[in-house]
Each structure stands twice: as C-alpha cells, then as structure tokens.
Amino acid sequence: MALKITVIGTGYLGATHAAAMAELGFEVLGLDVVPEKIELLQRGQVPMYEPGLEELLRKHVAGIEGSSGRLRFTTDFAEVAAFGDVHFLCVNTPQKHGEYACDMSYVDSAIASLAPHLHGPALVVGKSTVPVGSADRLAGYLAAHAPAGADAELAWNPEFLREGFAVQDTLRPDRIVVGVRGERAEKLLREVYATPVAAGTPFVVTDFPTAELVKTAANSFLATKISFINAMAEVCEAAGGDVARLAEAIGYDDRIGRKFLRAGIGFGGGCLPKDIRAFMARAGELGADQALTFLREIDSINMRQRGQMVELARQALGGGPFLGKRVAVLGATFKPDSDDVRDSPALNVAGQIHLQGAQVTVYDPKGMANARRLFPTLGYADSAAEAVRGADVVLHLTEWREFRELDPEELGREAGVRVILDGRNALDPEIWRKAGWTYRAMGRPTA
C-alpha cells in the first residue's frame, strides 16, 4: 500500500513539501497550529507569494473541483499521528531574540505534541534547519515519549529549497540528503523519493550530525561566496575597478563558477543570515568556535554593504544630510519572486535613509503588504513610476524583472533628477545612460 505522509508546519517549506508529496502520488495530511493558515490552505490559497505553489495546491487539495483530493489539512496532532506512516517536520527555527542561537521551541513543541499519539511504527523526518546534535536529542525524546517506543524512529532530511523556486526545488531537488540510524528509515525515505531518484537526483545517506551539518555548511558556503564578491566590490571601489567584470572573469574558472557572485547590498532573508549565526553559536557550544570565526567576517562584510549603499545615496545627493531629500526605492523584498521581507537588505537601506530624515517612497511588485507591516512609517507607492515621481535619487535594491524592463526614458519624465543607484548590479548601464540618467553601481565606480 502507498505510504501516507503528513507535513507538520505549513510555511514556505511545509506548504511546498505537502503539495509536492501529493504531486508525487501520496496521500498527504498537512498540519499547522495556526487555524487561519489551515483555513486558507483548505481553500487552495497560499499565505505567501511563491510562483507555482497555489496552482500545485489547487491541483491536489481535497474539495477543490477537479483536484486529485490527495491533500488535506488539519490542526489536530492525534489525527496526524493516526493517519501517517512518515511525518515530515517543517516548522521554522528563527534566530533567538538577542542571541545568535536558533530558537528550537517550534521543533520541540511539534515533537512533544506528536509523540504521545504515536502508538504504532512511524518515521518522523526532520526537515527544519537545526543546530547539529538536535536529531540525536529528538530521537531520544521520541523513543522515551511515544507509546510505540523504539518503533517511533527519527531521520533528518534537510531542505535546500530557494524561495522563488520552491516548487521546482522540491519536485526536482539537486540532491536528497538523509541522516538515518537504521535500514527501515532509509528504505522508507527511498520509497518517498523514488520519483526524483529515478529521474537522477543523487541520494546521499549519512549519519545524523552530517545530515544536519550539510545544510548549515551549504548556506555558509553560499554566504561566503556573496561576501567574498562584496569584499572585492569594496576593493574595486577603492582602486577604481569594476566588480562585475571581475566576477565574470574569475567565474570562467569552473572551480569558481559564475553563480552567487553578484555584488551588491548583500544577502538577507529568513535563512542565510540566521543560519550562519546559529552555526557560529553551535560551534561555540561544541568548543569548535575557532573553525567558524571567519563567518563573523562574512556577516560583517554583508551588513557593511547596506551602510555603503546609504553612503552612495548620500554622495549622489551632494554629500550633505538627507533631511528634506526625496528618495525612491525600487524593491522591498530580500530577493525577487518572493514577498518575503525578513531581514531584507532593501528595506533596511530604505529604513536607514528614512530615519536620517529623507522622504523615502518604496515600491515592490509583491512585497508591499509585508513591508508596510514591518515598516509602516515609510512611504509606499503603487508603481515604480509613482515611487520615482519628483525623486532626487532612485535606488534599485531588489532585482525584479519588472525593474529591468522599465523604460528609463518614461521613468525619467517622472523623476525630479535622473540619478539611479544600482544596489544589485542588475540593470544595464548603457540603456539608462542613453536616456540621460547618471548610473552608479556598487563596486563599479567607473563603469
């Protein structure tokens, strides 16, 4: 009989995983402790913007006309325990308030709510990003608190999905990593992932700590790549070089590669910043803090980019105070194709300039509602043209396609002064200059 799957936590990760499991042919029950989220999902609506996710949900959510009916939702842990053979844990692990360490309370409370209902054999599979050592601790907790005892097993299966590509990354991941302690867990997970594995996705079996570390190591590497190129941008600023050409040139070396070498205002979001900090905190607890002190530098290079963007804007306005100046900001989300503004460099820059007295107007294709909630005192506009109206300088801070497709001539008629600062090195300087704009990008003082 086909495996029955549950997904606990229906945020970016969980909602996507649940829909993907239904797409792979399994019966799926999703759980969240927030009833409003469950009500939305039951109607086939997604609580966030993620390309393709709503379509995939509507294809499978029971009760929606024409759907497979394989995907249902609940808020009841007893129902989840009775339903599933494999339980995926997809709750978030944010940064703790005032500390580097990550907050494990959602993971712990999900396990605590599930365990007492596990009366028969079950596999609980953690997907959340956790400090190394958590799987070992949680396996012990499960064995002690589930009525099924040792038959309630744990595995760790980190998730690598990128926001904006969540559906694609979940259905066709570039690798599947499973940390297991026994053959039964591995066999069950091979069954769950049979379709992508048959299509060629590598399946890497490890122990618990390695599986947990793969995720934090991958994100640390990505963060390091971005901060490396941003450090080169700083040197290019000082030396009169061009970081975009530099990235292109070193990227031809396939040991280095072109990806994740776009200099600009740096990384943000709900993962990279908090993951490298939690990794440092955990290494400290393990007595291995020296191994990761470089991540402190990666973090500070990254945070410095935001300040440098503010300085570029100040210079563009003549070098004096921001007071009374009008600044247009294109982009609020931490990356394009997402409505996520968590630790967004764009919003951070907008906020800093606003707090220094400028009149800042922000426009973002999908992030307006979240941005408003987080930073209600900024000005918001319904379009790029409206944001730019009468502005003394325009800041391009999130590389949405919509902004690359703007007509600089048309936009120029709205702007007070034709000066654009590209905080993402994503616009074509030629096109903007042709329309009479002064174009300036980070790490390319002369480009």
Ligand code: UDX
């Ligand atoms: C990341 C990892 O990529 C993913 O594998 C993991 O599961 C979760 O964390 P995500 O947070 O969606 O995914 O964003 P990502 O695409 O990695 O971008 C992170 C940040 O880096 C964004 O703010 C982006 O704008 C920035 N970035 C990316 C750069 O500044 N330069 C680059 O060259 C690439």
